[in-house]
Amino acid sequence: MTDQTTQTPVSTPARAKPAKGGFLGLTSNDSTLLMIIFGLLIFAPFILNPFPEGSAMAQFNAGYPDLMQRFVIFGIFAIGFNILFGLTGYLSFGHAAFLGVGSYAAIWSMKLVTLNVIPAIIMAIIVAGAFSWVVGKISLRRSGIYFSILTLAFAQMSYALAYSVLTPITGGETGLQIKNTDNPLFGSLNPGEIGRANFFGLEMGNSYMLEIGNWVFTFNLGYYIAAVAMLVAFYLSIRIFRSPFGIMLRAVKSNQQRMNYTGLEPKRYTLWAFVISGMFAGLAGGLMVAMDTQVGPERMFWTASGEVVIMTILGGAGTLMGPVLGAGFIKYLENIVSKINKDILHQWFAFLPDGFEDLMVTLVYPFVGKGWHLTMGILFMLVVIFLPGGLVEGGKRIAGLFTRKKTADKES
Template identity: 80%
Template structure:
C-alpha cells in the first residue's frame, strides 16, 4: 500500500477500533449506574468518525503548513447543503450526495483560499473567519431560497428526485446506500449488554479509514514534506526555488474537501441542514480537536475529535439528580457540598470542563494527547532493561 510498517500498524489499529467500536464504546451493562457513559449508540458513533474526518483534513492544513484557518466550518456547511440538494433533486442514495459535497466544498475552498492566502499569520486567520461568517449570514438571510434560511433544509415527499421511483403512499424519503437504509441497525443482546451495529456508522467508518489512509500518504509524500517546509521556513523555501503559494493553496483545498466530505456524511446520516453548522464556534471546535489531539501528528486529530464529541454528548447529559445518586452514600452535608462543587462542570457546564482540560493539555502537553501517549509509552520502555537503541525516536513524532 506504499506505507511503512509503523503506518500500516497504525492504520490497522484504527480499522480494528472502528470495526469493534460498538463493543468498545459500550463497556457498561444496560441499566447500570455507569450506563450513561456508554457511547455506543449510532448517532454518537457516527459523529465521532465524521468529525474525525473533519479534523484529519484540518490537520493537513494546520498541522503541516501551520496556517490556522478559522473558517473551516463554512466548507462543512457548503458540503452539507450540496449533499441535501442532491438528495432533493437526484436520489436519496448517499453516493452522489457525498461526491458532490466534496467537489462543491473543494471549489468553494479554492476561492476562499485563493483570496485568504494572500496573507499569512493572524491576517490569514481573520480572512478565513470573515469568509465563514459571511457564508453563515448569507445562508441565514439572502440565500434563503437555496439554504432554507432559519428552518434549514430536509428532503420532502414531493421533491423531484429524478433518479428515484415515486415513493409509495405514506412513505418518507430515507437516506440509503443502494437500498440499505442509513438508520438501519442490528441490535445484539449479550446478557445485560446491548450492542448496536448501525449501517450508517459503518459507512462513515469506512470513509474515515479511506480518508485517514490518504492523509498518511500525503504526510509521507514529497508534497507533505514541502508543506512542513512551508511551516518551518518560508524564507528558505522561496530562496530554494519553490513557490509557497500553490503548496499552501493545494493544502487548503484538500482540507476544504475533507470538510465537505464530513458535511456530506452528516447529511447522509441525518438528512437535515441548518446554517448553524457554519457558525464560527463550529470552526473553532475543529481547531480545538486538532490541537487537543496533537497538531501535525497522524492520529491526534481523530483522538481529539473523539474526545470532544464524547464530552459533548456524555458529560453534558449528566444532571443534578444523577450527581445526587453518585454521592448518595456520603453524609448529607458533604453530599450537598460535593454536588454543588461538581455541578458547574457537568450538564450545560461541559464547556467549562473542556476548557480546563484544553488549558491543561496546551500547558503540560503541547503535543496534545499523542504526546501524552508517547510519554506514558516511554515510561514503560524505561522500566525494561536498556535496549541497544539509546532512544527509539528517530523519526518525527507521529
C-alpha cells in the first residue's frame, strides 16, 4: 500500500528537522490524528445528535448511549484487526471468536469475582490473548487462503462448541447473564438482588441528560469508559505502526523470503501481530459485557468475523483512521438506515405531487429499512472497485482536489 499513513516517517538529523509539536512520543501529524479522535470521542454526544428532538430528521440522531457504545467497541475491534490484516496482510476470518471468548471471560469475572468492569475487561484481554496464541500458532502453519480458512474453522468450531458441549461454561443457546443467584467474591449484594456492572461503585448505566432548547444530549458513564479504552487502543495502534515491530509486520506482507534471508522469523512476527489483534478483540468483547451484561454464542458466528473484515476494508486497511471510519459507517447504516420505514419516506417526499411521491418512495425503499444491507453492499463494492484504499483514500482524494484548486488559484 503506497498510502502515506502506512509509511513510517523517518526523520533524521542530517536531512530533515526533527518533527516538532508532537506529544506522547508522536510526530505532530500523529498527535493531530490522536487529538481528532479524542475530540470526536469526547463530543460524540453532541456530534451524533445534530437534530432537535421531534423533528423529521431526529431518526438520524445516533447520539444515544447504546449506539455510541457500539461505535466505539467495534472501532476497537477493527483497530485491532487492522494491526494484523492491514500490516501483515494475513486475512483472519475468525476474529469474532476472540471477541466472544473475551466476552465469556468478562462475564465469568463478573459472576464470580467482582461486578467492577475493570477486572472483567482485563480478564477478557488475557483470555482472548491466550486463545489467539493457540489459534494463531496452528493457523499460521499456512498462509493465504488456507490461513483464512483455518481461522474460520476455529471460529465456527468455537461457535458450535459454545452452543453444545460447552454449555456448562457458555450457557449454550440462552447464553450467560448476571442472575440474582450470582454472588461475586468481592461485593455486597443483598440476597436476591441482581448485580449491576459498575466502575468502582458507579453504575455503567449512569447517564446525565443535558437539555438545550429542543436538543437532548446524553452523557453516559459506560460510553465514556469505552471511549477511554478506544483512545488507548488508537494510541497503541499509532505506536505499533511507527515502531520497528510495525516495519517488520509490513515486511511480512511485502517479502517473507527476504526476511528469512535477513535473519528474521516472519512467522513469529505474524504470530505476535495475531495475538495483539486478538487482545484488542478481547478488549472489545469485555467492553460489550461491561455495557450490557450478557453473552450469547451468536457473537462468534462467522458473519461477525466477516463484519470486521468489511469494516476494515471499507475504511481503508493499513491506515490508522480507516478501521475507525469503517466501523462507524457500518454501525450507523445498521442502526439508523435500517430504521427508516415507508411512513418516514412518505413524510420526506410529502412535498412532491402524489404520483411522484409514491414513485420516489418505491425507488428509495429497497435501500433503507431492511434493505440497508443492499446499501452497504453497493457502497462496499463501489469502494473496493474505485477506492481500493477505502474511505480514507476517498477523503484524501477530496482533500487533494481542494489543495490543487488552491494552488491553481494562487498561480493564476
